[in-house]
Amino acid sequence: MAEESWPLELAPEQMRRLVDQALARILDHVASLPRQPACDVDGAAELARSLVERLPERGTPYEDLLRLLFDTAIPKSFNTAGPGYLAYIPGGGLLHSAVADLIADATNRYVGVWAAAPALAQLEANVVRWLGEIVGYPPEARGVLTSGGSIANLIALVTARRERLPPDFLSGTLYASDQVHHSVQKAALLAGFPEDSVREIPCDAAFRIRPDALRARIARDRASGRRPFFVVGSAGTTNTGAVDDLAGLADLAAVERLWLHVDGAYGGFFLLTERGRRAMRGIERADSVTLDPHKGMFLPYGTGSVLVRDGEALRRAHSVAAHYLPPMQESRDFVDFNEISPELSRDFRGLRVWLPVKMHGISVFREALDEKLDLTLRATEALQAIDGVEIVAEPQLSIVAFHLVRPGLDLAGLNALNRRFLDRINARRRVYLTGTLLDGRFVIRICVLSFRTHADRMDEGLADIRSAASEVTG
Amino acid sequence: MAEESWPLELAPEQMRRLVDQALARILDHVASLPRQPACDVDGAAELARSLVERLPERGTPYEDLLRLLFDTAIPKSFNTAGPGYLAYIPGGGLLHSAVADLIADATNRYVGVWAAAPALAQLEANVVRWLGEIVGYPPEARGVLTSGGSIANLIALVTARRERLPPDFLSGTLYASDQVHHSVQKAALLAGFPEDSVREIPCDAAFRIRPDALRARIARDRASGRRPFFVVGSAGTTNTGAVDDLAGLADLAAVERLWLHVDGAYGGFFLLTERGRRAMRGIERADSVTLDPHKGMFLPYGTGSVLVRDGEALRRAHSVAAHYLPPMQESRDFVDFNEISPELSRDFRGLRVWLPVKMHGISVFREALDEKLDLTLRATEALQAIDGVEIVAEPQLSIVAFHLVRPGLDLAGLNALNRRFLDRINARRRVYLTGTLLDGRFVIRICVLSFRTHADRMDEGLADIRSAASEVTG
Numbered sequence: 001m002a003e004e005s006w007p008l009e010l011a012p013e014q015m016r017r018l019v020d021q022a023l024a025r026i027l028d029h030v031a032s033l034p035r036q037p038a039c040d041v042d043g044a045a046e047l048a049r050s051l052v053e054r055l056p057e058r059g060t061p062y063e064d065l066l067r068l069l070f071d072t073a074i075p076k077s078f079n080t081a082g083p084g085y086l087a088y089i090p091g092g093g094l095l096h097s098a099v100a101d102l103i104a105d106a107t108n109r110y111v112g113v114w115a116a117a118p119a120l121a122q123l124e125a126n127v128v129r130w131l132g133e134i135v136g137y138p139p140e141a142r143g144v145l146t147s148g149g150s151i152a153n154l155i156a157l158v159t160a161r162r163e164r165l166p167p168d169f170l171s172g173t174l175y176a177s178d179q180v181h182h183s184v185q186k187a188a189l190l191a192g193f194p195e196d197s198v199r200e201i202p203c204d205a206a207f208r209i210r211p212d213a214l215r216a217r218i219a220r221d222r223a224s225g226r227r228p229f230f231v232v233g234s235a236g237t238t239n240t241g242a243v244d245d246l247a248g249l250a251d252l253a254a255v256e257r258l259w260l261h262v263d264g265a266y267g268g269f270f271l272l273t274e275r276g277r278r279a280m281r282g283i284e285r286a287d288s289v290t291l292d293p294h295k296g297m298f299l300p301y302g303t304g305s306v307l308v309r310d311g312e313a314l315r316r317a318h319s320v321a322a323h324y325l326p327p328m329q330e331s332r333d334f335v336d337f338n339e340i341s342p343e344l345s346r347d348f349r350g351l352r353v354w355l356p357v358k359m360h361g362i363s364v365f366r367e368a369l370d371e372k373l374d375l376t377l378r379a380t381e382a383l384q385a386i387d388g389v390e391i392v393a394e395p396q397l398s399i400v401a402f403h404l405v406r407p408g409l410d411l412a413g414l415n416a417l418n419r420r421f422l423d424r425i426n427a428r429r430r431v432y433l434t435g436t437l438l439d440g441r442f443v444i445r446i447c448v449l450s451f452r453t454h455a456d457r458m459d460e461g462l463a464d465i466r467s468a469a470s471e472v473t474g
Numbered sequence: 475m476a477e478e479s480w481p482l483e484l485a486p487e488q489m490r491r492l493v494d495q496a497l498a499r500i501l502d503h504v505a506s507l508p509r510q511p512a513c514d515v516d517g518a519a520e521l522a523r524s525l526v527e528r529l530p531e532r533g534t535p536y537e538d539l540l541r542l543l544f545d546t547a548i549p550k551s552f553n554t555a556g557p558g559y560l561a562y563i564p565g566g567g568l569l570h571s572a573v574a575d576l577i578a579d580a581t582n583r584y585v586g587v588w589a590a591a592p593a594l595a596q597l598e599a600n601v602v603r604w605l606g607e608i609v610g611y612p613p614e615a616r617g618v619l620t621s622g623g624s625i626a627n628l629i630a631l632v633t634a635r636r637e638r639l640p641p642d643f644l645s646g647t648l649y650a651s652d653q654v655h656h657s658v659q660k661a662a663l664l665a666g667f668p669e670d671s672v673r674e675i676p677c678d679a680a681f682r683i684r685p686d687a688l689r690a691r692i693a694r695d696r697a698s699g700r701r702p703f704f705v706v707g708s709a710g711t712t713n714t715g716a717v718d719d720l721a722g723l724a725d726l727a728a729v730e731r732l733w734l735h736v737d738g739a740y741g742g743f744f745l746l747t748e749r750g751r752r753a754m755r756g757i758e759r760a761d762s763v764t765l766d767p768h769k770g771m772f773l774p775y776g777t778g779s780v781l782v783r784d785g786e787a788l789r790r791a792h793s794v795a796a797h798y799l800p801p802m803q804e805s806r807d808f809v810d811f812n813e814i815s816p817e818l819s820r821d822f823r824g825l826r827v828w829l830p831v832k833m834h835g836i837s838v839f840r841e842a843l844d845e846k847l848d849l850t851l852r853a854t855e856a857l858q859a860i861d862g863v864e865i866v867a868e869p870q871l872s873i874v875a876f877h878l879v880r881p882g883l884d885l886a887g888l889n890a891l892n893r894r895f896l897d898r899i900n901a902r903r904r905v906y907l908t909g910t911l912l913d914g915r916f917v918i919r920i921c922v923l924s925f926r927t928h929a930d931r932m933d934e935g936l937a938d939i940r941s942a943a944s945e946v947t948g
Contacts, residue, residue, distance in 0.1 A: 006845075007838045008772060008830070008925045010569055012501050018573045019497050026580045027486050044592035048808060051596045055604040058835035065832050069825075073593035074581050080590070081582040091819075093582030095484055099492045101575040105774035105826075106500045107548050108555040108567030116554070118518035119547035122525045130529040147621055147820040154816060158664050167668045168644055183818055186794045190632050190816055192666030194641045294819065298482060300579035302821025320660045334522060342628060342664055344657055345563075345768065346621040347776025347821075351543075352579075356482070358539050361532035364481045371480075451482045 019102075021062065025070045030095070033452065036075065038084035038432035044076050078432060083452040086461065087434040089238060089266050090449040092298030096356035101300075104348040111348045112338040124350025125335050130357065131291055132307055134271050136284030142311025144341040145303055145349040149265030149292045150183040152306035155317075155341065156288040157187045157230065159308055160259035162317040164229040173221050174198045176232035177209035179239050181263055184232050207242035207393055207438070209233070211252060218256055231258045235280050235289075236267020239436045239445070240392075241399030243267060247282025262286040265304065266449075267397045269296025272366040275373055279396055287313075293353050297365060298451040303349050314340040372398040372448045375458050379446050382462040388473050389465075392438060398448040403441060404469060415442035417472060424468035431461035493576075495536065499544045504569070507926065510549065512558035512906035518550050552906060557926040560935065561908040563712060563740050564923040566772030570830035575774075578822040585822045586812040598824025599809050604831065605765055606781055608745050609738075610758030616785025618815040619777055619823040623739030623766045624657040626780035629791075629815065630762040631661045631704065633782055634733035636791040638703040647695050648672045650706035651683035653713055655737055658706050681716035681867055681912070683707070685726060692730055705732045709754050709763075710741020713910045713919070714866075715873030717741060721756025736760040739778065740923075741871045743770025746840040749847055753870055761787075767827050771839060772925040777823050788814040846872040846922045849932050853920050856936040862947050863939075866912060872922040877915060878943060889916035891946060898942035905935035 010018065051073070080091035109117040111124050128143040135141075146152045157174075165172045172193060176184050178200040188198050199221070201214045218228045231253055233244040246262060253260035262268075262283050268291035270276025271283065283289060292304040308314045319339050338344045357365070376395040383389050383402050393401035403418045422435050422444050435444050448458070484492070525547070554565035583591040585598050602617040609615075620626045631648075639646045646667060650658050652674040662672050673695070675688045692702045705727055707718040720736060727734035736742075736757050742765035744750025745757065757763060766778040782788045793813050812818045831839070850869040857863050857876050867875035877892045896909050896918050909918050922932070 006842065006925065006928070007834055008568060008570075008842055012505060015501060015504070015569050016497065018569065019493065019576070022573050022577050023490065023493050026577065027489060029581055030489070031486060041589065041592060044589075045808070048588075048592040048596040051593060051600065052603075053600055055607045056832060056835050057837050059833050059838070062833055065829065069577065070581075073597065074583060074591075076593045077583045077591035078589075080584050089819075091582050091584060093580060094482060095489050095492065095580055096482075098576045098579035099496050101579050102493070102572045103496050103500065103543065105572035105575050105776075106567060106569055107503055107544075108565050108774045109548060109551045110554050110565060110775060114522075115515065115518075115552075117548075117551035118515060118522040119525060119550050122522040123547065126525065126527055129526075133529045147817055150816055150818045150820075151625075161666070169666065170642055170644070182794050186792070186816065189794060190665075190792075192635070192643065292819070300582045300821070301584060301819050302579075304819075318660070318664075320656050320663060334519070342624055342660065343621055344624045345565075345766070345775050345778075346624075347774070355539065358530060358534050359536055360481055361530050363531050364533075368480065368482060451480065454480070 018062065021066060025066055029070060029074070033082045036079050036082055037429035038082060039078045039426060039429065041076060041078070047072065047076055083450060083454065083457040084431040084461065085450055086446045086448060086453065087432045089295050089447055090453070091301055092294065092451055093300045094298050094356050094451070096359055097299045097352040100351040100355040104351045109348065110345065111350065112344055112346060114334045114336045118334070120348060121334070121337070123354050124337070124348070127350045127353045128305070128307070131305055134269070135289050135307055137307060137309055140311050141307055141309050142314050142335060142340055143305055143307035144337055145305050145353070147302055148294065148304040149181070149263070149290050150186065152265070152290040152304045153183045153261070153263060154187040154190055155306045156261045156290060156308070157191050159288065159313050159317040160230045160261065161191060163313050164259050165227060170194055171225065171227045172197065172229045173226045174230040174232070175201055175214055175218065175228065175258070177201050177203050177234060177244060179203055179207050179237040179242060180232055180234055181238050181265065184263065203242070206396070207237060207240045209244045211245065211248055215252065228256060229258055231260055233260060233262045233286065235262050235264035235283060236270070236397045238266060239438060240401045241267060241395060241397040241447070242393065243279045243396050246280055246286065250282045250285035259288070260286045262289045265290045265292040266295050269365070270369055270373070270397050272362065273370050273373060276369070276397065295449060296369065297353065298368070299352055303352050311340070318342060368451050371454070375448045375453065375455065376400055376446070378455065379448070379458055379462060383465070386466055386469050388469060392441065392443045399445055401438065401443045401445045403443045404473060406473060411440060418442045418444060421468055421472045424471050425464050428464045430464055431457065492536065495540060499540055503544060503548070507556045510553050510556055511903035512556055513552045513900060513903065515550060515552070521546065521550055557924060557928065557931040558905040558935065559924055560920045560922060560927065561906045563769050563921055564927070565775055566768060566925055567774045568772050568830050568925065570833055571773045571826040574825040574829040578825045583822065584819065585824065586818055586820060588808045588810045592808070594822060595808070595811070597828050598811070598822070601824045601827045602779070602781070605779055608743070609763050609781055611781060611783055614785050615781055615783050616788050616809060616814055617779055617781035618811055619779050619827070621776055622768065622778040623655070623737070623764050624660065626739065626764040626778045627657045627737060628661040628664055629780045630735045630764060630782070631665050633762065633787050633791040634704045634735065635665060637787050638733050639701060644668055645699065645701045646671065646703045647700045648704040648706070649675055649688055649691065649702065649732070651675050651677050651708060651718060653677055653681050653711040653716060654706055654708055655712050655739065658737065677716070680870070681711060681714045683718045685719065685722055689726065702730060703732055705734055707734060707736045707760065709736050709738035709757060710744070710871045712740060713912060714875045715741060715869060715871040715921070716867065717753045717870050720754055720760065724756045724759035733762070734760045736763045739764045739766040740769050743839070744843055744847070744871050746836065747844050747847060750843070750871065769923060770843065771827065772842070773826055777826050785814070792816060842925050845928070849922045849927065849929065850874055850920070852929065853922070853932055853936060857939070860940055860943050862943060866915070866917045873919055875912065875917045875919045877917045878947060880947060885914060892916045892918060895942055895946045898945050899938050902938045904938055905931065
C-alpha cells in the first residue's frame with residue numbers, strides 16, 4: 001500500500017534499482033579515473049547556463065538524471081577525485097565513507113544529543129577521541145566533527161574569545177603568519193572582530209612564522225592598548241606546506257598568555273608518520289587543533305574537525321539551554337555534541353571516519369601518508385634536475401613549490417613565464433597543478449594528497465613538467 | 475596492481491561487496507521500520523560504554539562492523555526514521571538522498587568554488603533558486619545550503635550585523651518571541667553579542683509574538699541607547715508550530731529599520747501547500763529565511779539552508795580574498811558558494827535535494843506535506859474527544875500540544891500527572907511523543923513530519939493516548 005500511495009516511500013525493488021544503477025555508474029567512473037583528464041572545464045559556462053531551471057512540478061526518469069550527472073556534469077570539472085590532481089589541497093573520496101553515508105542517511109538517526117542514539121554518538125565520540133590520540137591530547141580533550149576546516153577554525157576562535165577576552169572583546173588581536181589560511185581571517189570577521197584584528201606576521205625563508213617579529217608585534221599591540229589573545233600556528237600551510245615551530249609557539253603562547261590554535265587542516269594527519277611527528281613537535285601543547293579528515297584521511301569532502309585540549313572550554317562557549325531538548329545526560333562519560341558545537345541537527349559525520357578506520361586499521365592510513373611524503377621528495381629531486389627550475393619551498397610535508405628562473409627577466413616577466421609554464425603543464429591534462437604568489441613571485445605547487453596518486457602518475461607529471469619547461473624556455 | 479599495494483583503493487568487486495552488503499542491511503532495516511519500537515534506549519549507557527575504544531591499528535571484518543551497526547547500535551535509539559516518531563521535529567531519511575550522497579562522495583567533486591565543478595555547482599544553485607521560489611524571493615536573492623538550521627540562523631545574523639550595525643556592534647539588540655528556537659540565542663552568543671542582547675518578547679494565546687510588546691521593548695531599548703537591528707519571526711515554532719504574523723512583522727521591521735529574519739527551519743516547506751502559504755503570508759518580505767530540507771523535505775539530517783533577499787549582503791558579510799583560490803568568475807550569472815558562506819571545502823549538499831526533487835517533481839512533496847497537515851487535524855479532533863484532555867495549542871501547521879486537566883490539582887500536581895501520561899503513551903512504543911513547558915505547564919506535543927507517518931500509525935498513537943489517559947486518570 002505504502003509504495004502506491006506515497007511515492008517518496010520506495011518499495012524494496014525500487015530502492016535496489018536506485019542503488020544498483022548508481023553503483024554501476026560509480027564503478028565505471030572510478031575505473032575511468034586514471035584515464036580522465038586531470039582538469040576539464042572547457043565550455044563549462046555554457047553547460048552551466050543550460051542547466052538553469054525553475055522548480056520542477058513533475059519528475060524526470062532516474063536514468064536521465066544519472067546520465068546528466070555521470071556523462072555531463074561530473075566530468076566537466078577539476079578532477080579532484082583522480083590520481084593526477086596535485087592542485088590546491090587534493091581531495092580524497094574513499095568509497096568506504098560513501099557507503100557510511102549511505103547507511104547513515106538511510107537509517108537517519110540523530111547523534112547531536114547523546115540520549116537520542118547513544119551507541120552511534122559513542123562511535124562518533126570514539127572518532128573524536130582517536131583524533132585526540134593522534135594529536136597527543138589528554139582524555140579531557142573534547143572535539144567535534146565539522147563540515148570542514150573553516151567551521152573548525154571558527155569554533156576554535158569563538159572558544160578562545162570566550163576563554164580569554166571580556167564580553168567587550170573588540171580590542172582583541174589575533175596573530176598568524178602571512179601564510180595562514182584565509183579561513184582564519186574569515187573566522188575573525190564572522191566572530192565579530194574589527195577588520196584589522198588579524199596581525200599577519202612575516203615568515204622566514206622557509207615560510208614559517210618569525211617568532212621575533214611575532215613577539216615584537218605583540219609588545220607593540222599591548223603598548224597601544226590592544227589585547228593579544230590568539231595565535232595560530234600552521235601545521236602545513238596551503239601555499240607551501242610550511243610547518244611553524246609549534247613548540248616555540250607553545251612557549252611563546254605560555255609567556256604571553258595567548259590561546260594557541262594549530263591549523264592542521266591540511267597537514268595534521270601526517271602526525272601518523274614519523275616524519276610528520278618530528279615536523280609538528282609541540283602540537284600537543286596547543287589549546288586547540290583543526291584537522292580535516294577530508295584531506296589527510298582521504299575522505300570525501302564534508303568532514304573536518306576541531307579538538308580543544310580543555311574540553312570544558314568548548315562547552316562554556318556553546319551551551320544554551322532549551323526546554324524542548326531531551327535532558328542532557330548527567331555523566332561526564334558521554335558527550336552531547338550540540339552542547340559543545342554550534343550545530344543542533346546535522347549529519348552523522350562520525351560514521352564516515354569510523355568505517356574506513358575500523359575496516360583497515362590506522363596503519364593503512366599511516367602507510368599511505370608516508371607514501372605521499374616519499375612522492376613529494378621524489379618530485380623535488382626530479383624538479384631540481386630540470387634545467388632552469390628552482391625550488392622555492394622545499395617540502396616540509398607533501399607540498400613542493402618551484403618556478404622557472406631565467407636571467408635578465410624582471411619580476412613581471414618571470415611571473416608571465418611561469419604562468420605560461422603552468423598552462424603548458426596543465427594542457428597535457430595528466431596532472432593538474434596550481435600556482436600561488438610568494439613575496440610577489442608566481443610559483444607553481446605540487447601538493448600530493450590523493451590516495452590515488454602513486455609513483456606512476458607522479459613520473460608522468462614530472463615528464464610533463466620537463467617538456468613544458470623546455471617548451472617555454474626553448 | 476593498485477588494489478594489491480594500496481588497500482584504500484578498492485577493487486570493483488570489493489566496492490560492489492561493500493555496497494551490496496550495506497544495501498541488504500538497509501533494505502531489511504527500512505522494511506522493519508513499522509515493527510521497530512518508536513524509541514528504545516534501555517541499557518544504552520552500558521552499551522555505549524562497552525563501545526569505547528582506542529585508535530585501532532588493525533582492521534575488523536566488514537561483516538562484523540555491519541552487524542554492530544544494524545543489530546546493536548542503530549536500533550538502540552530514538553527511532554527518528556520510523557513512522558511512529560512524532561517527537562521534537564521528526565527526521566526523514568529519503569533513500570534518494572542517501573543515493574545522492576553515495577554518488578557525491580564517491581565522485582568527490584568540489585562545488586564551493588564555481589570554477590572547480592561548474593555544472594555541479596549550478597545544480598546546487600538551482601536548488602537554492604528553487605528554495606527562493608518557494609519563499610517568493612526575487613532572482614537577486616542568494617542562499618546557501620548548510621548542515622542545518624543552526625548554522626543557517628548564524629549566517630543570517632552575521633549578515634544582518636554587517637548590514638545594519640557599525641563595527642562596534644555590541645549595543646545591537648535582537649528581538650524574538652519567547653518561543654523562538656534556542657539556535658537564535660546561540661547564534662547571538664557565537665556572533666559575539668553580550669549575553670543579554672536577545673529580547674524575548676511575550677506571546678499571545680496562540681504562542682505568536684505580541685507586536686505591541688515588541689514595539690514597546692524596541693522603544694525602551696532605543697531610549698536607553700541600545701541599537702535594535704534584528705527581529706526573528708518564527709514560521710513554525712518548535713514547541714507548538716506557531717507562526718508569527720509575518721506580514722505584521724515585515725511592516726514593523728520596515729518602520730523600525732530592523733532586519734527581519736524568518737526561522738522557517740521546521741515550518742517553511744509548508745509554503746508548498748495552500749494552507750501553509752496562508753499561514754506564512756508576508757514571508758517573502760523578510761530579509762532572510764531559514765528552511766531545513768532535512769525537516770520539511772524529509773531529507774536525512776545534514777541539509778539546512780539560508781536565503782537572503784539581497785544576495786549581495788551575503789557576499790559582503792563573507793568575502794575574504796586568498797591567493798591560492800582559483801579566480802572567482804566574473805559573471806554574476808554564477809555563484810561561488812565559498813564567497814557567500816562561512817565554509818570553503820564542505821560536502822556537495824545540493825545533490826541530496828536535487829535528486830529527489832528531480833525524480834518526483836515538487837508536487838509529490840506538496841501532497842506529502844498536505845497529508846501531514848491533515849493528520850494533525852485528525853489527531854486534534856481525536857484528542858478533543860478524549861475525556862480530560864485539553865488542547866493547549868491548536869495546530870497552525872503540523873504540531874498540536876495538549877495536556878490532561880483534572881480539577882483540584884495544582885500546577886506541580888498537574889505537571890506530574892502529565893509526565894506520567896507521556897510515559898504511559900511512550901511505554902507502548904508505537905509512537906514516541908515529547909513534552910515541553912509552556913508558561914510553566916508541562917504539555918505533550920504531537921509533531922507530524924515524517925514521510926513515513928500515515929493515518930494508520932496516527933490512529934494507533936491516538937488509541938495509545940486514549941488508553942494512557944484512562945490509566946493515569948482512572
